[in-house]
Amino acid sequence: MVRSRTGRWRSLRWAAVALLGASAALIGAGPAQAAGADLSTGSLTWGFKASFRAYMNSGNGSPPIAASNGASINSDGTFTFPVKGGTYDATTGAIDAEYGGKVVFSYPAHFFTISLANPTVVVTGDTAALKADVDLVTTATDPVSVRQATIATIAVTDGNPGGNGGTVTATNLAATMTAEGASAFNGFYAAGTALDPLSFTFSTGGGEPAGPAVGVTPSTGVDPAGATITVEGSGFDPEANSAAGIYVSFGPKVDEHWTNSGVLQVTKWVSKTNEPTEARDRLHADGTFRTTLPISAVYTDRNGAQVDCTKVQCYVITFAARGAADRSQDTFTPVTFTRAPAGGGDTDQQITATVTGGALTLGVAGATVALPAVSNGQVTTGALNTATVADLRGTNAGWSLVGQVSDFASAGGGTIAADNLGWVPNAAVGTDGLAGTPGVVTPGATAAPGAGLGTARALCTSATGASNGTFTCGAQLNLGVPASALAGDYTAILTLTLS
Structure with a gap:
């Protein structure tokens, strides 16, 4: 018989009114974008401020500093952000170089998390600046979120940045925090504070967009x-x-x-x-x-x-x-779409609905499987009762259904090792009559008698991103009976586990 069972941040000045006022100021219009060739490849390297990184690394963040969305942390602790767009005018030298990625500074003991993302270098004539998205989350006051705030001025000189064909490179440009940057970081550093120098490079690819x-x-x-x-x-x-x-x-x-x-x-x-x-x-x-x-x-x-x-x-x-x-x-x-002509009698009504999500469940079509009688040294074959997995959570989080069997035993004292039961799994996607996007289910690998279900093996799985829906999983069971086995009626327990 086979049966299934189912401290605090001392230097911050917590002033909600000042923070909100800074947000409004920083969202204002920035310098006009440069006209010219589109940027294709390149990167920006900057560390914000070395002493700030050291302070963060002494804290209890997990981790204290993290990079994501394409940004990376270099061996010296600085950060690299990849080009994601922008323009360069070789005639005027105007630059609007957009870099992607995010760096997050976290210090729970001092009640704050700050993220700095999407830095942009803007150069117009002798004026250069660094802009970025800054978000401050703290339990001490209201959060702050600013987009493309001018957080630092950059000192450019003749030949730095410098161009060679379609490539422009700038090295160790001095950066100084602005009043907007000081407000965005809630006064942790004052306007005029020297920040880490920054370097950047980009290529225009001959003026044509590269890649996809x-x-x-x-x-x-x-x-x-x-x-x-x-x-x-x-x-x-x-x-x-x-x-x-x-x-x-x-x-x-x-x-x-x-x-x-x-x-x-x-x-x-x-x-x-x-x-x-x-x-x-x-x-x-x-x-x-x-x-x-x-x-x-x-x-x-x-x-x-x-x-x-x-x-x-x-x-x-x-x-x-x-x-x-x-x-x-x-x-x-x-x-773009054509617009409907003026007049007529059409009206719109917005229909809303909330999908709460359900559960991940397992059902089995029966509790026993009787395999045909078999002689010693032969293999007997039967069908596992069909298992139905319903993933109604609405998260597409993925799942797996595994099986493992106990040793077979008879009333007369005979035993057959669990690994003598093998299987050939199969799986199918259930029909969704409501025209949903079908999920994907994959049957587990074949396990031969002798190397079978004494250890847990996958009957079927569905990966993250495609697991929503209803699925059926089954298997052909193959029990190999050793020549030395005692005659008799044998029973084992096969357990299916869904997770």
């Missing part, structure tokens, strides 16, 4: 009631991020779009191993793909908000799949 490129047909005059657009891409890396591929989506541009996918109307997963379906397509070895997206101008996103792409600009967006921090696969291709 996307074309959309049609991209203008799209019927707002709905249309299927064709998306063609080139220059993508099929091997990037462990060959995870990319997502091809449609919707508005938002901050950290790779984690805020709830605002998107439709998404396809494109990777080198995919077979084309309604939800997937193939990324070819040469970095190209061709797929389609069904879109409309007005839709309700997964957060319950209505998006009207005739009023807000929407894009075909590509980005690295599986939540990767790699921003080199990001593209934004605008799509």
Whole structure:
């Protein structure tokens, strides 16, 4: 019988009114962007301030300093941020170089966390500055969040930055904190404080954008009631991020779009191993793909908000799949719709709904499996009762179903080792009558009699990002009976565990 069972930050001046006032001031308009060639590759290296890093590393953050979204921490403690866009005018020397990534400083014992992200170098004539996004979270006062605040002035000289063809390099430029920077960091350092010097480089690639490129047909005059657009891409890396591929989506541009996918109307997963379906397509070895997206101008996103792409600009967006921090696969291709003619009797009503998510459950079609009688030295075969896994959590967190069997025993004192029971697993995706995007389930590896279920082995699994839905898992059971086994009726317990 086979049965299943289921201190404080001393230097801060906590002043909520001053903080909020600084936020309003720092969000103001910055210098005009430089005209010229688009930036393609390059990086910015900066450490903010060495004494501040030493102070953070003496604290209890876990970790005290962390880098993400493409930024990295160098061996000397400084940080490197990759180019993500911007322009350079070789005629005037004007620079608007945008770098990506985030560095987070955390000191729980002193009640604060500060993040510094997306630094931008702006050079116009003899004036140069460093801008960045700064967020302060503390239990002592209201949080502060500023975008592209001018946090430091930069001292440039003749020949530094210097250009050679389409490449510009600047080395050890002196940086000084501004009044805006002092406010953004809540007075930890005063305006005029010398910060770490910074270095940066970038290339324009001869004035042409490098890396991934996307074309959309049609991209203008799209019927707002709905249309299927064709998306063609080139220059993508099929091997990037462990060959995870990319997502091809449609919707508005938002901050950290790779984690805020709830605002998107439709998404396809494109990777080198995919077979084309309604939800997937193939990324070819040469970095190209061709797929389609069904879109409309007005839709309700997964957060319950209505998006009207005739009023807000929407894009075909590509980005690295599986939540990767790699921003080199990001593209934004605008799509515009025709507007409905004036007059008429159409009205809109926004419908909202809240999906709370459910549970991860396991059900089995029966409690016993009777294998056919068998002679010593032979193999008897039967079917495992079908197991049904329902992942209704709404998180796509992934799951695995594993099985392990006890030794077989008979009333007459005979035993057959558990490893003599092997299996050949199978798995299938259940039907969703509500037109949801199907998940993915993978059967476990075959285990032969003699090297079988004495240890836990996967019956089926579903990976993170594709586990929502209902799935069935089964197996052909193969029990090898040793020639030395005593005759009799044998029983073992097979336990299936879902996690």
